[in-house]
Amino acid sequence: MQKLDLMYTGKAKKVYSTDDETLCIFEYKDDATAFNGEKKGSFEGKGIINNKMANIIFRLLEKEGIRTHFVEQLSDRETLVKKVNIIPLEVIIRNVAAGSFSKRYGVKEGTALESSTIEFSYKNDDLGDPLINSYHAVALGIATRENIEEIKTLAFKINDALKKIFIEIGIKLIDFKIEVGFDSEGNIILSDEISPDTCRLWDAETNKKLDKDRFRFDLGEFGDVYHEVFNRLVEKYGE
Numbered sequence: 001m002q003k004l005d006l007m008y009t010g011k012a013k014k015v016y017s018t019d020d021e022t023l024c025i026f027e028y029k030d031d032a033t034a035f036n037g038e039k040k041g042s043f044e045g046k047g048i049i050n051n052k053m054a055n056i057i058f059r060l061l062e063k064e065g066i067r068t069h070f071v072e073q074l075s076d077r078e079t080l081v082k083k084v085n086i087i088p089l090e091v092i093i094r095n096v097a098a099g100s101f102s103k104r105y106g107v108k109e110g111t112a113l114e115s116s117t118i119e120f121s122y123k124n125d126d127l128g129d130p131l132i133n134s135y136h137a138v139a140l141g142i143a144t145r146e147n148i149e150e151i152k153t154l155a156f157k158i159n160d161a162l163k164k165i166f167i168e169i170g171i172k173l174i175d176f177k178i179e180v181g182f183d184s185e186g187n188i189i190l191s192d193e194i195s196p197d198t199c200r201l202w203d204a205e206t207n208k209k210l211d212k213d214r215f216r217f218d219l220g221e222f223g224d225v226y227h228e229v230f231n232r233l234v235e236k237y238g239e
């Protein structure tokens with residue numbers, strides 16, 4: 001597989017084309033950003049462990065029958081993935097109130113929700129990724145009604161699988177964001193990454209935050225908690 005041109009530079013990774021037009025290569029960087037790119041940081045090796053964590057999780061999800069973009073880890077920082085025509089929606093599932101949900105509805109962080117919820121943000125940096133409802137997404141031609149229903153079913157299935165994966169290693173899945181899109185055969189599949197950058201993960205016993213909130217709110221131990229989640233994943237599931 002030949003790595004060709006840089007197609008896109010994201011906040012935490014670069015995407016390269018390959019000599020197979022259905023595949024591309026993700027290269028994870030050490031950078032972290034928050035608050036729509038306003039806050040910047042990093043720690044040495046973040047890209048390596050996020051690459052490996054995302055791949056462990058994608059392999060486990062595949063075993064549960066969830067279609068993902070994962071093809072093969074190429075190196076510490078690089079992974080071969082299916083090229084996906086991304087639907088410009090951030091799909092957010094929540095099991096426990098936190099972050100913008102707590103703020104928006106005045107619900108104390110850590111309050112268990114009566115049932116898991118889903119919401120969408122319109123992926124658009126200039127607009128600051130505004131919340132969007134499914135009717136607006138259909139009205140704007142971002143997705144069809146059928147696509148939305150399929151995405152909802154997929155997202156809740158991923159939630160069930162992820163909750164199990166994490167509770168097995170003593171971690172509660174508070175909420176997470178996924179991105180989905182169409183592969184070359186027109187299937188809607190899971191893309192982007194799943195890592196402590198994209199999930200809120202709390203230690204099941206102590207409720208210690210083991211995710212990007214440590215960077216967002218300067219809580220310290222940013223790199224340490226990523227290593228902690230990585231080590232627990234590797235110990236239980238292997239690399």
Ligand code: UDP
Binds near residue numbers: 099101129
């Ligand atoms: N999230 C993400 N990327 C974003 C926005 C949110 O990965 O651009 C994740 C975030 O890490 C959390 C979940 O989605 O696990 C819900 O985030 P929330 O809406 O509470 O936003 P925040 O409080 O992070 O602004």
